[in-house]
Amino acid sequence: MTKCYHCGDDCSTTAIVFDEKNFCCNGCKTVYEIFQTNDLTYYYDLQSAAGTTPLVIEGKYDFLNSDKITQRLIEFDDGTNQIVNLFIPGIHCSSCIWVLENLKKLHPGVTNSQVDFPKKMIRITFNRELVSLKDLVVLLARIGYEPYISLDDYDKGKSKTDRSILYKLGVAGFAFGNIMFLSFPEYFEVGEFWLDQYKGLFRWLMFAFSLPVVFYAGNDYFISAYKGLRSGLLNIDVPIALGILVLFLRSSFEIVFNLGSGFFDSLTGLIFFLLVGRYFQQKTYSFLSFERDYKSYFPIAVTRLNKTKKEETVQVYEIKRGDRLLIRNKELIPVDGILISSRAQIDYSFVTGESEPVQKNSGDKVFAGGRQSYGAIEIETLKSVSQSYLTQLWSNSVFEKDKTTTFQTLTDSIGKRFTIAVLTIAIIAASFWMFHDSSKVLNVFTAVLIIACPCAIALAAPFTLGNMLRIFGRKKFYLKDSHVIEQLAQIDTAIFDKTGTITTTESNTITYEGMELTAEEESLLKNTLRASNHPLSRSLYELLKEHNIETLDDYREFTGKGVQGVKDKSDIKVGSADFVGHQQQSDYKSTAVHVSTNDLYKGCFVFHNNYREGVSEVFKNMGDYVDLAVISGDNEGEKARLEKLLPKLTPLYFNQRPTDKLEFIKELQAVDKKVLMVGDGLNDAGALAQSNVGLAISENINVFSPACDGILDATKFKYLNNYILASKKAMNIIKLCFVLSLMYNVVGLYFAVTGQLEPVIAAILMPLSSISIVAFATLATNVIGKKLN
């Protein structure tokens, strides 16, 4: 089986040979030709078979002819030069980067192009007089790097990058290093004459360095603690802010009244380590978006037929009631409308969960969100985009809520107890010394508050969870942020959608029921199917055994009904039940393709959903510690198969609308259940938002998935149980880290309570505890990662 030189797919029997290389299709060969003519064959040297088959559909980018639309997409325009940022989901390797940065070789109008690989974006500077945005996009699509332009890009303005964490890290690190040097003389206090002379100078320099750290780099903690106290919550930032404040005040007091050298080194070190933890925790997958709503699913513009039946591109928001729209093959229907064309096959699997395309006839209502499969249709608009059924789904209040504010992390709950415990110890210790040696009271009180460092506690979670995020990401399980891991470890109920989530649309299982076909009948069947473009015909064609290709005497296709082929006096009809002349029980739910030869009914091929690999095991293993259920928007056709596949007594619900799913989860949460929702399409959007953790399964992560907390690549579905167990282990590691930090705190408190806290002790203890906790957390999570497949 030869492999295509360009994309690596199998060539099957139809390999095209060009320049002594094999290609699977004309598209791949054309891209190779383009590269070869323009001296870009280094593309294949960097990474073999790095290409993708170009997918160009006629008229798809006509909306870029409109100046109004391109103005919103272009970042910079000075009349001659324009700069545009395009999102290209197909970027996946170094060859992609190379060829896209050499775009100027493919068209002289391109001045410069730069790829941002983590974001999968390309920034192209081009001369608008030589090339237009539309030409550029078409060129990219032709070489297999089609940009993804959606309504979201049109609406969203430019976003400013937030670099403040880097600035704060810089300030804190810079000050920390310098203060360490300046405080060395006082560590080794030898009573030396010259050291004494210049003590003041060094101390005031340290004070000066610490000012930007406390007031700029550390201000997040003060703000967060203040907000927490205002709403009555004691989160982890309260003891941190308290510690910083006490450190700063006591140190300044000491140098003003010449009582000591202060603890500026520990102060800046504390803030520096905390910021490092926060930076590490902020791992984001910039090429994915967890915030997508219907706008990223919709196109920017559609083709409208005006009064004179001419086609014009119109922006989706401008569609009015009564407009006639032309929807081409594979295009999205953006508005609710009435079908004008005689017939249509609309795929609603993403919107309602129905696995088979719905047949519509002229005069039927069609809803927004469906994808037209198979031919172009004309519809008349009933409602504008903002009023259509699909957009109404997003008006549900669940989308306004921010899930993160209501969840209290483990760190915060520990932080609460920590603050109370520390304050209690400080007060007890201070009152003790009040009776024995009142000069030490203030010293001991502040020392306890300083040394009882919450920084180790504050670092445990960021490093553990940050590392887990990265490990999961390598296993193609992308989570929005580290809170999701904590939530995932707590779930006790899991709800699964059916279509697209536990079934895969990639292939079908086809079984045959009826009389066996003879060899000639099979050959005739296969040859008849070969001529048809219908998706069901193609699937069936792949299934049948190899037969010689023969030309038919006669072939006819009846849209929406079936196909007929004739050869050597035998004819075969393939299609719907009444087309082949068979009386069918009308409640038969699954899709079936019936066959009759010479007007004699033979049997039918039944198409079943193909379930993902490992569904049974995942359900069985998860059933040990969570309650399971399957909620589907599809009909009951698969009920029997599901009952066999899943553990006994798993509740199954069918024909559920998107709002039904949402309500179901709400009811569970009302009895305090922590719900995980696993879904994939727009019909799951409400449920994903309502649940404690919403995961979207994606066959191709570059393509739209609804707003969720995590995206799981479809090939990794069978490891879902392992990922949840790993999250629980991560939480245990955090708890171990807390215990470890407690030990350090006990040692430090010994020094503080007895009034022996010297700056040098604090300066050693704090970094030591922080670094050891970070090391432990990282090593432990790496061990978990290794165990995960």
Place this chain on the structure above:
Amino acid sequence: MSVIYLLLTISIVVALVFFAAFIIAVRSGQYDDSYTPSVRMLFEDEVIKTTAEKSDAKIEKSIQLNKKQKL
């Protein structure tokens, strides 16, 4: 020993210069993407084909090729 004032001043000024360089580097957007430059630097340098005529001919050909594949 009063030379220590001078030494401290010089060392602080040098440190501040490096700090300023850091801030300028971050502002210029260098650190927004820390992965792609690592790949970019491994690309081989191109051998520049000599005559201008050859490059003109190439441009002609590439425009033609684009036009030919118009849908």
